[in-house]
Amino acid sequence: MSEPPIYEVPLSELTPGHHLARVGSREILVVATDDGIRVWDGVCPHLAGPLLEGRISRHRIVCPWHRYVFESSTGRCQTVPGRIWKAADDSRANGEAMALALRPLRHEIQGDLIRIYGT
Amino acid sequence: MKHSFTLVKRIAASRSNVIANYLDLEHLPVHSGLSDLRVMSETDRAACFEMTTKVGPFRVKNVHYFEFRPPHQIFHAIKSPLGPMYVLSTVEELDSATPQVRSEVTVLTTLDLPRFAYPARFLIEKLLRRLNEKVLREDRAILDRRQALVGDSVEDYLRDQQRILFKDLFRRHYAANRGGERGAREIG
Numbered sequence: 001m002s003e004p005p006i007y008e009v010p011l012s013e014l015t016p017g018h019h020l021a022r023v024g025s026r027e028i029l030v031v032a033t034d035d036g037i038r039v040w041d042g043v044c045p046h047l048a049g050p051l052l053e054g055r056i057s058r059h060r061i062v063c064p065w066h067r068y069v070f071e072s073s074t075g076r077c078q079t080v081p082g083r084i085w086k087a088a089d090d091s092r093a094n095g096e097a098m099a100l101a102l103r104p105l106r107h108e109i110q111g112d113l114i115r116i117y118g119t
Numbered sequence: 120m121k122h123s124f125t126l127v128k129r130i131a132a133s134r135s136n137v138i139a140n141y142l143d144l145e146h147l148p149v150h151s152g153l154s155d156l157r158v159m160s161e162t163d164r165a166a167c168f169e170m171t172t173k174v175g176p177f178r179v180k181n182v183h184y185f186e187f188r189p190p191h192q193i194f195h196a197i198k199s200p201l202g203p204m205y206v207l208s209t210v211e212e213l214d215s216a217t218p219q220v221r222s223e224v225t226v227l228t229t230l231d232l233p234r235f236a237y238p239a240r241f242l243i244e245k246l247l248r249r250l251n252e253k254v255l256r257e258d259r260a261i262l263d264r265r266q267a268l269v270g271d272s273v274e275d276y277l278r279d280q281q282r283i284l285f286k287d288l289f290r291r292h293y294a295a296n297r298g299g300e301r302g303a304r305e306i307g
């Protein structure tokens with residue numbers, strides 16, 4: 001038996017470019033990017049920050065806790081802030097990326113509907 | 120001329136998460152009253168940084184000395200325009216059946232004020248208490264969420280690329296293979 005979706009959203013709900021949802025304890029972030037629809041877990045992979053409360057655009061997602069920036073289409077971490085550290089002895093003072101990525105949620109698009117699965 | 124006061128904060132998070140929150144300087148953007156943080160030097164258990172703090176209507180740039188006294192104390196000395204301020208925070212894990220009071224933080228603040236400012240000591244205390252409550256409210260958002268999502272685990276703070284103050288010392292006391300914060304003991 002196939003797994004039922006945990007959430008469904010019409011494509012029309014993505015008019016502003018993204019759609020946010022809380023389903024039970026799950027946090028879901030749906031973004032219309034230049035490369036198509038992406039569905040990400042709303043828990044920041046850095047220190048569990050609330051991405052749904054961050055700045056979200058078709059290009060990037062910024063966590064409100066530590067200002068880590070993730071690419072909307074790939075989920076990869078683009079930059080970390082780092083400016084607080086003494087530049088001379090820390091490469092992260094230059095805002096290098098960290099090997100982190102947003103967690104994708106499995107989804108499929110059927111007609112006008114995005115079906116999102118919990119795994 | 121010295122003036123001291125104590126704050127007691129009860130928090131629904133484990134001691135390990137409360138200490139990690141103190142050492143995680145990168146969460147500063149969460150706090151609207153704090154800005155322009157810049158770490159100037161660091162040793163294994165002490166750091167010196169500058170930061171701008173909004174106290175009431177005033178924005179004050181201070182130099183801070185920040186020291187981790189494992190397993191459960193943070194000593195903080197601040198050089199401010201109104202003289203030095205010393206803050207000792209002690210985090211205790213409570214054996215409470217109520218999840219809302221997992222930890223208790225006792226913050227003992229001592230102001231060493233110049234004579235001209237001493238008559239305003241209670242006003243200064245009031246402004247500092249207000250700032251402290253605001254910072255705590257903002258930190259609670261982090262602590263409550265982390266406690267709900269990752270429980271007592273602080274392993275994400277210990278990743279190779281993660282930058283927190285005094286990470287090695289924190290790891291020695293709070294990493295999972297040390298038995299977590301209940302196993303924390305004075306080894307530093």
